[in-house]
Amino acid sequence: MGHRSLPYNMTQAMVSVLSHTVVASDTRAPQRRLVVLHGAFGAGHNWRTIARTLVRQRPDWSVILPDLRLHGGSQGFLPPHTLRNTASDIATLIQALGTRADAILGHSLGGKVALRYGADYPSGLEQLWVVDATPAPEPHVGSAWQMLRTVRALPPEFDSRTDVAAALVRGGFTPVVAQWMTSNLEQVGRRYRWRLDFNAIEGLLDDASTADLWSAVADTARATTLHFIKATDSDVLSPETLQRLRTASGAGEVSIHTLVGGHWIQADNPDGVVGLLTQHLPGDVAGT
Numbered sequence: 001m002g003h004r005s006l007p008y009n010m011t012q013a014m015v016s017v018l019s020h021t022v023v024a025s026d027t028r029a030p031q032r033r034l035v036v037l038h039g040a041f042g043a044g045h046n047w048r049t050i051a052r053t054l055v056r057q058r059p060d061w062s063v064i065l066p067d068l069r070l071h072g073g074s075q076g077f078l079p080p081h082t083l084r085n086t087a088s089d090i091a092t093l094i095q096a097l098g099t100r101a102d103a104i105l106g107h108s109l110g111g112k113v114a115l116r117y118g119a120d121y122p123s124g125l126e127q128l129w130v131v132d133a134t135p136a137p138e139p140h141v142g143s144a145w146q147m148l149r150t151v152r153a154l155p156p157e158f159d160s161r162t163d164v165a166a167a168l169v170r171g172g173f174t175p176v177v178a179q180w181m182t183s184n185l186e187q188v189g190r191r192y193r194w195r196l197d198f199n200a201i202e203g204l205l206d207d208a209s210t211a212d213l214w215s216a217v218a219d220t221a222r223a224t225t226l227h228f229i230k231a232t233d234s235d236v237l238s239p240e241t242l243q244r245l246r247t248a249s250g251a252g253e254v255s256i257h258t259l260v261g262g263h264w265i266q267a268d269n270p271d272g273v274v275g276l277l278t279q280h281l282p283g284d285v286a287g288t
Helices: 044-057 083-097 109-120 143-152 161-170 175-184 198-209 214-221 239-251 270-280
Strands: 004-008 020-024 032-037 061-066 103-107 127-131 185-188 191-194 225-231 254-259
Touching: 020 044, 032 044, 032 083, 032 109, 044 061, 044 175, 044 270, 061 083, 083 109, 083 198, 103 109, 109 127, 109 198, 109 214, 127 270, 143 161, 143 198, 161 175, 175 185, 214 225, 214 239, 225 270, 239 254, 254 270
Parallel strands: 032 061, 032 103, 103 127, 127 225, 225 254
Antiparallel strands: 004 020, 020 061, 185 191
16 A cells, blocks of 8 residues: 655646645545645644555545645735635635545644634535634634744744754643644754744734634534544643533534544644544545
8 A cells, every 4th residue: 555645836827726735545546535734833744644644544535735824835825814714725725626625624723724614615525623623712822822922932043953842842842742843944054943924823823713613613514524633631622612512413413532642633643643534534444
């Protein structure tokens, strides 16, 4: 069993298309497509290992890994940087690829984008996965805001990636998360600096964190199966939110899964994420 990764980045007549990669089996033509939306400060490649493992287990699926606006290779997008415009970016990408999204998975900020997408573009969407993200407003709290405050307190340039990782660990992040965050550094001469526009990202985070997405949960659940993943070491999904999600299943099918790990569950417990997707994505679980 193998896979292929197809880089793709284009611009069409004043419409910016997200930079992205497609991961698919090279032994079987996939019938369905999963779009994975990373969180704040991430990029599509953060989920590449999970995507590759998943398509080995489920060759009937391919995985599209976009870089959200302001992240990775998806720079130069015009404001306003809002949740709704970010969801629209995903719809534009899928249209440019001439395909459809059979399932969407979003982590953290990407989970909020996924909910917005599910409500705005429900056609053909079978499943929507929300990974350690809440539909409730959460202004200026959570791991993403902690990271933003931490990196803004650091110098603008650094001698090495190791220095940055060590500073992030001192700021309260695990070594795995700190090392992952250094992927957002670029080398300029002998020094390293961030390649992220933290002011623009703050605007996107602010719009996402103040959004009340409970209506999106209800709208999406009527036609699409919703799966929420809660990380055990994260309080993003509060007991009150979890209880409301359980009662929301009356409007449709809403499932809640718990995985051991912290907010950046794709780094802490990738096997757990793959296991859930392998088991619950529609189609041929045996992969034959």
